[in-house]
Every structure is written in structure tokens, then in C-alpha cells.
Amino acid sequence: MSDNNTIDVDVVIVGAGFAGMYQLVQMRRAGLSAVVLETADDVGGTWYWNRYPGARCDILTVDYSYSWDPELEKDWIWSERYATQPEILRYAQFVADKHDLRRDIRFNTKVTSAQWNNDAKRWRIHTDSGDDVTAQFYVMATGCLSMPKVPDIEGTDRFKGEVYFTNSWPHDGVDFSGKRVAVIGTGSSGIQSIPLIASQADQLTVFQRTPNFSVPAHNGPIADERLVAYRQDPAAYREEARHSGIGVPTTPADVSALEVSPQEREATYEEVWRRGELAHLLEPYNDLRISAESNDTIRCFIHNKIREIVKDPDVADLLCPTNHYFATKRPCLDSGYYATYNLPQVRLVDLQKQAIETITESGINIVDSAISAKEKTESIDFDAIVFATGFDAMTGAIVGVDITGRNDESLRDAWAHGPQTYLGLMTVGFPNLFMITGPGSPSVLSNMMVSIEQHVDLITDTIKHLRTSGIDTIEPTELAQRRWVQHSNEIADLTLLPTANSWYMGANVPGKPQVFLPYPGGVGEYRKICDEMVVQGYLGFTLTGANGTQNNDGVIRPLKPDVQEMLSIMAEMALPPLETMGVEGARAFMAASGANMPPGPEVGEIIDGTLPGADGTSLDYRLYRPATAGPHPMVVYYHGGGWVVGSATSDDPLCRYLCVESESIIISVNYRHAPEARFPAAADDGLAAANWISDHAEELGGRPGQLAVAGWSAGANIAAVTTQQAKLAGTPTISGQVLLNPVTDVSTVRQSYIDNAEGYVLTTPLMSWFCDQYCNPADRLNPKVSPLLADTLSGLPPALVITCEFDPLRDEGDAYAEALAAAGVQVQHLQCPGQIHTAIPAVDAMVTSEYARAAMADALRKFSSAAVGH
Ligand code: N01
Numbered sequence: 001m002s003d004n005n006t007i008d009v010d011v012v013i014v015g016a017g018f019a020g021m022y023q024l025v026q027m028r029r030a031g032l033s034a035v036v037l038e039t040a041d042d043v044g045g046t047w048y049w050n051r052y053p054g055a056r057c058d059i060l061t062v063d064y065s066y067s068w069d070p071e072l073e074k075d076w077i078w079s080e081r082y083a084t085q086p087e088i089l090r091y092a093q094f095v096a097d098k099h100d101l102r103r104d105i106r107f108n109t110k111v112t113s114a115q116w117n118n119d120a121k122r123w124r125i126h127t128d129s130g131d132d133v134t135a136q137f138y139v140m141a142t143g144c145l146s147m148p149k150v151p152d153i154e155g156t157d158r159f160k161g162e163v164y165f166t167n168s169w170p171h172d173g174v175d176f177s178g179k180r181v182a183v184i185g186t187g188s189s190g191i192q193s194i195p196l197i198a199s200q201a202d203q204l205t206v207f208q209r210t211p212n213f214s215v216p217a218h219n220g221p222i223a224d225e226r227l228v229a230y231r232q233d234p235a236a237y238r239e240e241a242r243h244s245g246i247g248v249p250t251t252p253a254d255v256s257a258l259e260v261s262p263q264e265r266e267a268t269y270e271e272v273w274r275r276g277e278l279a280h281l282l283e284p285y286n287d288l289r290i291s292a293e294s295n296d297t298i299r300c301f302i303h304n305k306i307r308e309i310v311k312d313p314d315v316a317d318l319l320c321p322t323n324h325y326f327a328t329k330r331p332c333l334d335s336g337y338y339a340t341y342n343l344p345q346v347r348l349v350d351l352q353k354q355a356i357e358t359i360t361e362s363g364i365n366i367v368d369s370a371i372s373a374k375e376k377t378e379s380i381d382f383d384a385i386v387f388a389t390g391f392d393a394m395t396g397a398i399v400g401v402d403i404t405g406r407n408d409e410s411l412r413d414a415w416a417h418g419p420q421t422y423l424g425l426m427t428v429g430f431p432n433l434f435m436i437t438g439p440g441s442p443s444v445l446s447n448m449m450v451s452i453e454q455h456v457d458l459i460t461d462t463i464k465h466l467r468t469s470g471i472d473t474i475e476p477t478e479l480a481q482r483r484w485v486q487h488s489n490e491i492a493d494l495t496l497l498p499t500a501n502s503w504y505m506g507a508n509v510p511g512k513p514q515v516f517l518p519y520p521g522g523v524g525e526y527r528k529i530c531d532e533m534v535v536q537g538y539l540g541f542t543l544t545g546a547n548g549t550q551n552n553d554g555v556i557r558p559l560k561p562d563v564q565e566m567l568s569i570m571a572e573m574a575l576p577p578l579e580t581m582g583v584e585g586a587r588a589f590m591a592a593s594g595a596n597m598p599p600g601p602e603v604g605e606i607i608d609g610t611l612p613g614a615d616g617t618s619l620d621y622r623l624y625r626p627a628t629a630g631p632h633p634m635v636v637y638y639h640g641g642g643w644v645v646g647s648a649t650s651d652d653p654l655c656r657y658l659c660v661e662s663e664s665i666i667i668s669v670n671y672r673h674a675p676e677a678r679f680p681a682a683a684d685d686g687l688a689a690a691n692w693i694s695d696h697a698e699e700l701g702g703r704p705g706q707l708a709v710a711g712w713s714a715g716a717n718i719a720a721v722t723t724q725q726a727k728l729a730g731t732p733t734i735s736g737q738v739l740l741n742p743v744t745d746v747s748t749v750r751q752s753y754i755d756n757a758e759g760y761v762l763t764t765p766l767m768s769w770f771c772d773q774y775c776n777p778a779d780r781l782n783p784k785v786s787p788l789l790a791d792t793l794s795g796l797p798p799a800l801v802i803t804c805e806f807d808p809l810r811d812e813g814d815a816y817a818e819a820l821a822a823a824g825v826q827v828q829h830l831q832c833p834g835q836i837h838t839a840i841p842a843v844d845a846m847v848t849s850e851y852a853r854a855a856m857a858d859a860l861r862k863f864s865s866a867a868v869g870h
Contacts, residue, residue: 017045147396480540736863
């Protein structure tokens with residue numbers, strides 16, 4: 001204690017729930033002085049406040065237990081599968097007693113504000129007791145669902161009867177016998193409490209704004225099979241949980257819900273319904289989180305269950321969630337919830353049809369939503385109103401404290417448009433402030449106990465590292481934080497999660513920015529990311545100490561999530577490099593793997609034909625015609641494949657996409673391949689094909705004078721060369737060029753050949769092999785293979801040049817775009833961060849590159865309309 005009202009410690013921890021308690025243990029173990037500040041008069045956090053009837057865990061309590069004290073595994077035996085709130089609170093108290101935690105916890109102490117002192121490199125925390133704490137490290141262990149949502153119903157203060165909030169329930173309980181009770185809200189708290197309140201009350205009216213999915217808990221003794229796995233080797237069991245998806249040992253499925261018969265699916269859903277575990281509900285199929293069609297199968301299954309249980313079909317209908325997919329809002333676990341609506345004293349008011357107009361002194365007035373909002377239709381009197389209306393989740397408790405960081409910036413302002421964090425752990429501008437299970441970490445999408453322990457261990461190891469390395473402060477970099485937020489959102493966007501108005505999105509609190517709050521990539525993957533961050537020297541953090549500043553700026557997951565997933569699958573397949581397969585082997589392999597790609601959209605018509613190449617060889621083409629009335633603008637498309645592999649049909653999905661989205665005829669033309677026909681055969685065929693198509697525009701259904709070229713990789717090389725050759729020859733007239741990952745300089749020496757040499761499908765050795773197959777060293781300076789080396793690029797048609805960050809060809813594509821622009825050519829240059837060479841043609845498979853495909857189609861439309869104008 002430095003003066004009467006201030007204590008100085010190494011670490012201040014806010015909150016004495018499971019997170020704060022374990023953080024205190026770890027700080028003591030590390031030999032650091034720590035104090036915990038807690039508003040309540042005892043430990044327990046969530047389990048201290050949420051004492052409503054029926055409050056229980058919705059993760060098996062055997063999983064929802066600390067793993068850091070192996071003795072606890074023996075000392076504490078849960079009485080049920082899902083322990084009740086009093087039992088979980090007793091567990092927290094038992095741990096506090098066993099480890100004598102209370103001596104370092106200041107109860108009845110609410111933190112009001114906190115300021116970072118940049119000179120002292122310490123935090124000063126103010127409390128409502130008047131005491132201040134200063135500390136080098138400040139840990140917010142305030143929980144994700146601890147700040148009650150402010151009631152947003154007109155007249156809430158007017159009611160003269162009893163008012164209860166599920167999230168701050170009276171300690172002595174409530175007796176609803178003989179009373180007329182209203183419950184507002186049908187989230188987990190409402191769904192757990194409603195059956196018990198109904199069993200006491202004279203009348204119960206439930207006000208439901210959104211029906212929720214709920215599954216029966218089938219509570220009782222813990223299933224033997226689960227206990228066997230756990231008791232055999234508790235440490236291994238816990239370790240499996242740490243590397244799982246949601247922090248509970250489960251076996252991920254590898255089959256889609258749509259790949260099995262309806263009978264098999266039904267039987268599987270019956271089985272998971274019977275098991276009564278949320279963790280297993282999304283487990284049976286691998287696409288319930290990402291495919292609307294698959295999710296519909298489980299949605300319908302639960303609807304049918306509700307209709308089986310609830311006798312009144314109209315009420316059953318109201319209870320069936322139809323405006324969101326299963327698990328896009330947090331699903332609930334219940335004990336007799338749906339059957340409660342069969343009781344004569346229970347009434348369900350659907351707030352989609354009838355709105356709460358106001359709460360009055362004696363009850364609630366509801367109006368029919370279909371009539372004028374002011375027209376009162378019914379007034380219901382109550383003795384008690386229970387608000388089960390939820391929380392300002394994930395951010396509420398953190399910004400509820402007035403936190404001021406470096407540069408006097410307030411955290412509230414910094415997060416005005418949604419929380420900005422690196423790994424959900426720290427935030428820029430707030431040195432040495434850690435959040436346990438903060439926004440941007442798996443947190444509420446996981447077994448909280450597993451996520452809490454991982455964060456506490458990480459924070460502890462970090463503080464120990466700083467101490468032993470003479471480092472005073474740690475803070476994320478802007479880049480690391482921005483890209484983490486983006487990465488987390490990109491994963492969410494691959495799922496159905498952001499489609500619901502959920503508290504995961506902040507949608508339940510009026511005015512709250514709507515962004516997806518937790519990290520949806522799973523606890524195992526998240527743990528791996530955090531471990532890699534540490535191994536890479538605290539990548540994404542700036543560390544400052546007496547010896548200066550280490551700026552470890554960087555991005556921990558630079559690849560787009562779907563690209564990364566695809567690369568992991570390919571890595572598991574351990575395929576031999578393409579260049580080792582021989583020419584015929586490579587061609588056969590590419591043809592076979594192309595057949596497994598999603599087919600792309602339907603087009604109006606496909607015609608296969610032939611046209612003469614430069615030496616008269618017959619070249620295949622495939623014409624894709626839009627379904628709309630023609631004639632259409634035309635695009636000559638050149639496929640990728642390093643001048644060695646591929647065909648007129650090998651980029652079929654992309655050609656279909658471009659046809660539909662740009663409303664153009666796409667003619668994918670083959671060209672002679674190397675090594676049988678070496679340079680300049682492919683280049684000459686490219687020009688010959690463009691001329692032939694231009695000459696036959698009308699008979700092909702195209703509009704004469706509206707001819708663009710497009711290509712991917714070596715095909716983009718041919719497209720670029722064709723525009724140059726056409727300009728020199730004066731024919732054909734080309735309205736624009738779309739160059740996707742173009743080869744523009746076959747010297748293969750640029751930095752991107754070093755940066756992206758291996759691991760991103762197109763490798764530097766493969767590219768060298770392609771070049772060797774196609775041309776001699778002496779040819780490589782020829783602009784017909786290295787269009788970047790042309791004497792001049794001026795006068796070429798407008799271009800869209802797309803390059804990908806993790807592509808050996810990146811730098812030569814970038815250089816071509818810059819050279820075109822320097823030569824006065826109209827260029828749109830799209831650099832795609834986190835993408836690889838093969839991502840953009842993968843229509844319907846690689847979602848994060850959709851914008852680049854859309855840009856290609858958009859450019860083609862613009863080229864043709866400019867050509868019309870011309
Ligand atoms: O809160 P909620 P909760 N007028 O936000 C409705 C965890 N938890 O306390 O969906 C009318 O889920 C609101 O309607 P809508 C668990 O993670 C765990 O129940 O926004 N209605 C919704 O129906 C859970 O998800 C356990 O349209 C209004 C309800 O109130 C999280 O805590 C137990 C309204 C709020 O549901 C939150 O659960 C309990 C208004 N003005 C909680 N405002 C376990 O089992 C809101 N609503 C471990």
C-alpha cells in the first residue's frame with residue numbers, strides 16, 4: 001500500500017468468477033503480487049448473479065470444470081449431468097476455500113475507471129469504495145455475459161408489482177405461488193426458468209419476441225460412457241477438449257447432411273436429440289454451420305419435435321423458429337420447456353403479432369402489430385414481471401468501466417464501431433491491458449472453462465516473459481489487430497452465423513454496432529494460433545523496455561480462411577509435385593482434379609467447336625452463351641496451365657461464371673501445348689483464335705466490334721501477348737483485357753518467386769518447369785512470352801490486372817499493371833491479399849475471392865459498353 005487509499009501491485013484483476021479466480025492462482029504461482037476487485041460479496045461471477053429458478057450449466061459439468069488442479073478432479077464429484085446454479089456456485093466457493101483465494105479478493109468493490117500512466121508505465125484503477133489500485137498489468141476477467149441489457153420497454157419503471165431480472169435474482173429465491181406472472185424473453189434464461197415458474201404460478205404469460213431452438217437436457221446421472229472416458233485418463237480427456245472445436249471432446253464429422261438418406265439423417269438426429277448435448281447437435285454433419293440447405297434438415301427435425309410435444313398446433317407453430325438457422329442464435333437446453341405450453345395456466349404472446357405497447361402500474365398493454373401502433377387491444381394485469389431479456393454481451397462489461405489508455409483515448413471511443421482486438425486478448429492503445437475471453441476470441445462459442453484457462457495461461461506466460469526479459473509494456477500493432485478482426489469476420493462470413501439477429505452480432509442491444517463478436521474458428525485452431533504467435537516472438541506485438549522497443553509487426557493468419565483450409569486439406573493429401581509427374585502424368589492429374597470442382601452456374605447454351613490455329617492445326621473451343629437475348633459482346637478466354645496442361649474446358653466454372661455475370665459470350669479456346677509445340681506456338685494460336693472469332697462474330701451470335709480477351713496465368717500471358725500482337729498487326733480490335741495472375745516476364749527471378757516459392761499450390765519449381773517446357777533461355781526476352789519487356793505498352797486496350805499476395809507470379813503481374821499505367825493505358829489493378837494463384841478460378845469453392853471474380857465480370861461489362869460508345 002503506497003498511501004491510505006492506494007495499493008500497488010503487479011497485477012490487478014477485475015472479476016472473481018472462474019476467470020479471475022484462476023488468474024489469481026496463476027499470478028501467485030508466478031510470484032507476482034495481485035489483487036482481485038469484485039462487485040459481489042463472494043466469488044462465482046455469473047453463477048453468483050444468475051440465481052433464477054432452473055439456472056443450470058448447458059455444457060456437461062464434467063466438461064465445465066477446472067483442469068488446473070488435478071486434485072479437484074477427485075475432490076469434487078458433480079451430482080448431475082448439468083449441475084444447477086447452487087451446485088456450481090458451491091464449486092467456485094470450494095475452490096476459493098481450498099486455495100485460500102479470498103484473502104486477495106476485495107469484495108463489494110466496483111471498478112469505476114482506469115487510466116494508463118505512460119510515464120510510470122502503470123495502470124491506476126479507481127473503485128467505488130474510494131480505494132485506488134495501481135498495477136503494471138490490468139486483467140479484465142469480467143465475463144462475456146455479465147452486463148445486463150438495459151430494459152428497452154416503455155414504462156418499465158412504472159410497474160408497482162414485483163420486478164425480477166434473471167441476471168440479478170434475489171438470493172432468497174422467489175415464491176410465485178398464487179401469482180399472475182409475466183416472463184419477457186425466451187433465450188436460455190427464459191427457457192430454463194419458464195417451466196419452474198409455471199409450476200408455481202397461478203397464471204404465466206410468456207412474451208416471446210423470437211422463438212429459440214431448445215433441446216431437452218435429459219438431466220440425471222452422468223452417462224457411464226462419458227465417465228469412463230474421463231476417469232480413465234482425465235489429463236488426456238482435458239487435452240482433447242483443448243484441441244477440439246468448442247472445448248468439449250467430440251468427433252468432427254466428415255460427411256454433409258445432404259450426402260445421407262433422409263432416413264439415416266432422421267435416425268442420427270433422433271440419437272443426438274436423445275443424448276441431449278448441445279456440443280453434439282452440430283456434430284453429426286460437417287456442413288450444418290455453413291450450408292443453409294443442410295441446416296434446414298436439423299431445423300425441420302426440431303420443428304417436428306416441437307409439434308409432437310405441444311398439443312395446440314397454433315402455439316406449436318409460434319414456438320418454431322423460422323427466422324434464423326439452427327445455432328446461429330445460441331441454442332438452449334431445457335427441462336420440459338415446450339411441454340410447459342400444454343399447461344392450462346400458461347399463455348404465449350407472440351410479439352411478432354402483438355407488440356408490448358407499454359408496461360403500466362398493474363401490468364402490460366399489448367397492441368396488435370397489424371393495426372395502428374397506438375390502438376390498445378389488451379391490457380393484462382400481473383403480480384410479477386420477470387425480465388429474461390439478456391445481456392450487453394462481450395463488450396458491455398469491458399466498456400462499462402471508463403478505461404483511458406495511451407494518448408488519453410477511451411476504450412469506449414476506440415470501440416465505437418465495434419470491438420477492435422488482437423486475438424481477443426489486447427487492444428491497440430491500451431498497453432498491458434489483457435481481456436480474458438474478450439471479443440475476437442472463441443469465448444462464448446466454446447466451453448468457457450477451456451477458453452478461460454487457455455487465456456489465463458497465455459496471459460501468465462506473457463507476463464512472466466516480459467518480466468524475465470526486462471520488458472515493461474506490451475501492446476498489439478495496428479496491422480496485427482486490423483487483420484485479426486478481418487480474419488475473424490471472414491471466418492464468420494463463411495458460416496451462417498452472421499445471418500441471425502443474435503447477441504453474437506450485438507443485434508439485441510439497440511444502437512450497438514453489429515459485428516460478429518466471438519472468433520468462430522474453434523478453440524483448437526485458436527490455441528494453435530496463439531502458440532504460433534508466441535513462438536514467432538510475440539508476432540503482432542510491440543514490446544518496450546529499458547533496452548528499447550521490439551516491433552514484431554506482422555499478421556498471424558495472412559491467408560484467407562478458405563484458402564488456408566484448402567491448403568491444409570491438400571497438405572494432408574501429401575501429393576507429389578506436379579513437375580515430378582511427367583507431362584502426361586501432370587495432364588491426367590489436372591484433368592482429374594478439375595472434375596472434382598463445383599461446376600459453376602448454368603449458362604444459356606454451350607457449343608463445342610473447332611477453329612484453325614496459326615499453323616492450320618484444328619483447335620478446340622467451347623462457347624458459353626448467356627440465357628439472355630443476343631447478340632452479346634464476346635470474350636476470347638485463354639485457359640491456365642503453364643502452356644503445358646489444360647484445355648478449352650479446363651476453366652469451365654470460371655467461364656460459366658463470367659458468361660452469366662458479364663452477359664457476354666465467352667469462347668474458351670485451346671492452343672497448342674508445350675513441350676510438343678514450343679514457343680511461340682501458343683502465342684501465335686492466341687492471336688489466330690482472336691482473329692477467327694472476330695471474323696466470325698455474327699455467326700457465333702456475337703456483336704461485331706465488341707471483343708475482349710481474358711485469361712488466367714499462362715492463359716493471361718497469352719491474352720496480354722495477343723493484345724500486343726493485335727495492336728502491332730492492326731487486327732483484331734480488342735476492347736479490353738482481363739489478366740488474372742498473368743505471366744508477364746519469364747525470368748522467374750522476382751521476390752515473389754522467393755517469398756512464395758513453396759506451399760501455395762503454384763510453386764517456383766513448377767513455374768520453372770513450365771517455362772522450360774515452353775521456351776528456350778534465348779526466347780525469354782521476347783515480348784511474345786514476356787510481354788512486360790515490350791518496347792512500348794502505350795496504345796493497348798484498357799486492362800484489369802489481378803494479382804494474389806501468395807503467388808510466385810505476384811510481382812510480375814504487379815509490374816505489368818504499373819507499366820501499363822505508366823504507358824498511359826487505363827488500368828484497374830486489383831491486388832488480392834491472402835489469396836493464392838488457384839483461388840480465383842475456384843467458383844463456388846473459394847468464397848473469399850468472390851469479389852475478384854465479380855471484378856472480372858464487371859470489367860468485361862465495362863469494356864463492352866465502352867466499345868459500344870466508341
Ligand atoms: O439472454 P438472451 P439470456 N422485448 O439474449 C428477448 C448464456 N446463458 O439471458 O431474441 C421483448 O439469449 C430476446 O428476444 P430476441 C447463454 O449463452 C447460459 O436468455 O432478441 N423481448 C430473447 O428472447 C445465453 O445465450 C445459460 O428477439 C426482448 C431474450 O429476451 C446467454 O447467456 C443460461 C426484449 C433474451 O435472451 C444469454 O441468455 C442462461 C424486448 N425489449 C444464459 N429484449 C446456461 O445454461 C430482449 N428480449 C449455461
